[in-house]
Amino acid sequence: MSATLTNKIEIIKATSSKINEVDFENLSFGAVFTDHLFECDYKNGEWQNPVIKPYKPFLLDPSAKVFHYGQAIFEGMKAYKDDQNAIWLFRPDENYKRFNNSAVRMAMPEVPEVIFMDGLNQLLDLDQAWVKPGAGNSMYIRPFMIATGDGVIANPSDDYKFMIILSPAKSYYSGEVKVLIAEHFSRAANGGIGAAKAAGNYAAQFYPTTLANKQGYQQVIWTDDATHTKLEEAGTMNVFFRINDTLLTAPVSERILDGITRKSLIEMAKKEGITVDVRPVLVSELVEAAQNGSLKEIFGAGTAAVVNPIIGFSYKEVYHELPKIENSFALQLKEKLTNIQHKLSEDTFGWTVKV
């Protein structure tokens, strides 16, 4: 990191903290934000004036491109406090790289590493009282970039705003999750933006997900849009299937987000001696495995929930419930991963980075 740019972050402190108004035992995910945010604007071809300042609303023109053309990307990452009150990030370099990959795909400028990392580190340092130690507690970090240029003509913006906001989180328990396998709707096209964390990918899923919710399914597992035969990923999670003792998950592609939890779990599972098969997984295989009893587990993997066990799936109006299982891979892997993240066990992978 260049020391020069580091020193340039202007810090405007909030006159008072909101921290005492927050009930840290009853946080809903992504709803409460810390006292400060990091902001850096892109204008005239350059990133300028990085600043940490009080979290508050900001002004945008009604013709700002983010409103009309959806030029917007984000990342989701977490920080954890250990029992010495040190704050740790989990694989932040991976989020940084993915953020800039998303930027390129959305015709947005890449954010320099020093701005992303120094902004993040200094912001976490300033709002460190908001990061609570203890299992289940974490700080959810949301770096994002939006097109702020004016004008209702469909071309890339000249101006952008990069921000980092922080939201304290409790471990995310979503109850028993049943999923619907997509038969008609899709989240990504071949040659599209499915592999980018582009804002528009998420709104596209809301309507079909709402329909699934009404039928009693909390999530949709998306299939390839051309044939609807291959299992891809869920709304904000990659998915794993355990058939007998093999873990299956789809390869990442231009339709599927390259999840950091996914790739960490694959590495960990292999180290545990679990066979992991990264290959296209067919809906028909899943149905067959459910029918013949070889389907043992399904789980989602993503930063918010880490690992999210799925208890059953519906396909073509038939609901397949999974048997209860001992020695769940999902729970084993989740425990190992969260222990590394919370610095409760040794990080032999070198994934954790001190703030």
Next chain:
Amino acid sequence: MSATLTNKIEIIKATSSKINEVDFENLSFGAVFTDHLFECDYKNGEWQNPVIKPYKPFLLDPSAKVFHYGQAIFEGMKAYKDDQNAIWLFRPDENYKRFNNSAVRMAMPEVPEVIFMDGLNQLLDLDQAWVKPGAGNSMYIRPFMIATGDGVIANPSDDYKFMIILSPAKSYYSGEVKVLIAEHFSRAANGGIGAAKAAGNYAAQFYPTTLANKQGYQQVIWTDDATHTKLEEAGTMNVFFRINDTLLTAPVSERILDGITRKSLIEMAKKEGITVDVRPVLVSELVEAAQNGSLKEIFGAGTAAVVNPIIGFSYKEVYHELPKIENSFALQLKEKLTNIQHKLSEDTFGWTVKV
């Protein structure tokens, strides 16, 4: 329309007009806005407090869902002033319907007709001095809706803002347009949101379009994402192909926007006795027709440019230039349509509606 709601639009007038600062002879498309805008917020399950007020930036929370999940839709329509200084809209009911179709697909609330139409009419009435008469002049109208609810969790917003902004426009001449036929990138998935005017659809096209621009092509003609063999539409235009004396255009689908210019041209062409064949058009047909000389014209159709002739296309690194043509269907249809829009000829279709 309900008179009750009409009367409820609060009007806050600008203290002074910016109109004298505007060079109406040299307008770039979508860059200048009138003195006022229409705004109506959706909160607690209801549309409330419609207001016309001075055009100016507004505040949003950094966690507003439009920034993170791209819940945003828009419409594009035009108003024209005739030589009696009356203002006319072109098929506004079609834009209204399409807007609400987009809203449903993006899990957003539908806007009541009275809010959309009264807001639009009263806004145009207040800023009528900005609508210039004369061929080529028009008022581009941008109704849009964004998710304003807070919180970085990927689910539909509870709060929305609907706005209408107005931008005076000159006839849109984009120079000689050469297009690239998409071989890898795509704009829409089967079961996706291609048929909605959703913000995220546009940002998705910026990067591949920028690549095409660098090769000397102004636009991309998108093909179906599964096979890249069917010609679909351009960035903000539907496309027509004339082979011999038949006009071909793709049927609308969940991947293709149901363009109002497109459907108007189809009706007009049929009335003129031109054979119009609405069916999937293959890239291979186009290449073959270019090679054997039966390909006479290609043109885009959309509100901004009305009709946009295309002089050649590139596919698999081969550029096919179209011959110069007399009796161009594109120019004939464009003239007839703009004459109807500007009230220079009789509107036998009943498409124009007085403000």
